[in-house]
Amino acid sequence: MQFSHKFLSRRVGIWIMVVLLVWMSQGLGTKAYADQVPLSKSKATWLWDTSLISTDNGRTEILQFALSQQVGRIFLQVNPDVANDAYRSFISTAAANGIAVHALDGAPQWALPENRQKITDLVNWVKAYNASVAANERFAGIQVDIEPYLLPQWSTDQNTVVLYWQQSLKYFNDLVKKDTALTTAAAVPFWLDSITLAGGSGTLSEAIMPLLDETAIMSYRDSGQEVVQLAANELATGDRLGKMVWVGVETNPAPDTPFITFYEEGKAAMNNQLALIDGLLKDRPSYAGIAVHDYAGWRSLKN
Template identity: 40%
Template structure:
């Protein structure tokens, strides 16, 4: 490289650094532009009857990750076909399952049955037909036992997480889960760390259920766990809701409409990208989102 070229390069780097320091060019801009988008697909019959529609919608909305509910009654060939088609579009598909009772020691056999199905599926599917990860939604705080035996339930929840992660490691795929935005206010059964931080130390990725209908509120409720994600060094998705909610108008985008949500999610991407853990947004769920768009 010539002396003049070196000089020009030095000037350019100096100017770029000044722009960043003065706020003219956010350091997180590249991260924001590369933000991912995920959705949950609970109705597995759709991949048998409407797979082309699902994938067309995914393409139109820029979705590159689908949490797909597993259905042990559905022929594995249906999953083979859908995941292969999704893979061809650059869309990752994770095996989705869960129930509040899976945190109970007495019900862990249900979790194990699901993990066994995933293992069997992965071992018989082709390379482009396999799930890229396991995504779990347990939510034991919905159980009546949560009010009377919370520490015991939390201990069981932790054990279930370890079972999920162990299976994922054996299969060579990722493990992830949904968690509420307030989980950092609770502690592990041994009181050593916050429950959300412990989850992040186990999982490869977390999706925060930050269900609000304004970008500032979404980032605000997600901020504590986004910060924990930075410390843990994992990927964190920020989840939002499109379905009607009995919890109030501030929880879901259902009342505001698709155009408003798109605008707010762009702000979330721009703002949350200040956290190195932020990976993208996750919209709950495919059925609600498509109905929402068609209103």
Template identity: 35%
Template sequence: MKKRILMFAFILFVAGVAGVNNKANASANTEYSTWLWDTNQIVTNRAATLQFLEEKQVSHVYLQINRSIKVDQYKQFIKEATIRGIKVYALDGAPEWGPSSKPFLNFLNWVTTYQTGAAEDETFSGIHLDVEPYLTSQWTTNYNGAVLKYQNVILTAANTANSLGIPFAADIPFWFDDMNVKNKYGKGNLAEWVINNTSEVTIMAYRDKAVGPNGIIELTKYEMNLAASLNKDVTIAVETMNLGSSDGFLTFYEEGQTVMAQELALVSDAYKEYSSFKGIAVHHVGSWMDLK
């Protein structure tokens, strides 16, 4: 009897170790992405930024385009990132952007011109849009108009990316699957439409828990399954900024890096078999570097 008890305990121990190792492996194999909004960092703090990205095993950086920064600075940063196996996407966006907005068209034109004048190891690997139309008043006063304007932005950017032969990605909130769409582009929910019309999406699943009815895994399950059926990629994003005590559940600012790593390992483990799972995105470089 004693031998049986000891053997059973040993089996439980081995199973537990295996479970921990599986989660560790899932986390180790996970790709990480991040946003670099403060573009001046590629000029004033390039070496330290690249070192941090490399230490965190970041595979994709979404770099906001600041046209006041010289083109040669972008070329140098991307070249050094490429050496480290990091892909750089051209990033920009604003809630009020429409298909004819001057800042939007300037962004696309800048990227197009840049790509034609850069060497292979200096070019952007994709275009990444962060347009959040729900932050405008039109979203509540004229929802259908706001959605249509947003869709036209997505399609315009997708066409530009396609002409350049690079992927096109967009940030969406997890609740886009609750927003209905019915217009000349079809009907359904907004999440489905965006996933259909991009190469990849980043879901802003800003929560500080992986598990539970309001956890990261549950909030992204629909999109993960849908993207798998459409052969599209999904990156799941989390927040590290200080959003204040009332919104503390939206960010890992209070919990810090260790807790965030534990929760993200659970997310990676839950989705490791999904063909649609491209990894985790951490918002953003500055607050991630400062995270306790």
């Protein structure tokens, strides 16, 4: 049977359209990537509402969004009430799409010696979970978000709280590294380099960064240039120590300090500033990428 070139072209065109429609209807192929500015490093984000991974739709929506935004790392808060099967499905699907999932938890009280059991419980839970699942279903690391400067004691006895914070982070890292190769990290504010340790033995950021594999700097501003400036000292310390540094930006509303977030500017403006940040930092050895706080706020940004 003979076909005209016109008929063949039509058949081929229809076939291509059908294949594309099928691909777009399946799993993670539903998001477009054309509007994203390619960055030299993948992004990270924090996911605090762990219940979102409890359903197939929830997991798919998160990972679709992550892929569309070039996210290569998700810091997922540990919630023991969420079924292990949900973690397994979420982490394995993320891994299959090039996204690493790291466990996340913390509170200001965790810096105090009497609450060190909280760190132990987190680390032991992650280790037990990882030991019970397949390699592609495991957390790749643990990040703590402690922020003890929110404690009343920070105002009355800062030196002691600073010491306790360092001790808690060392305890955390030592416990993790005792029998695993998990990455250890902490989220920290940009101003730690302004705190001089008792005795003048350096800054708090210089003391904390050697204790961990990575830090995520909360360098929150709505200007890429300012974000880079706020993280400059930590990046320099990371370069010197061989430690990785995530540069953080905020997306949630902050009515009293709108200059720290992209909530008012929206996604397009933020993407432009992220490209600026990446261009300025891409050659720094310590630059791990940009961490966006957080998934819920990011997803809710206006276009």
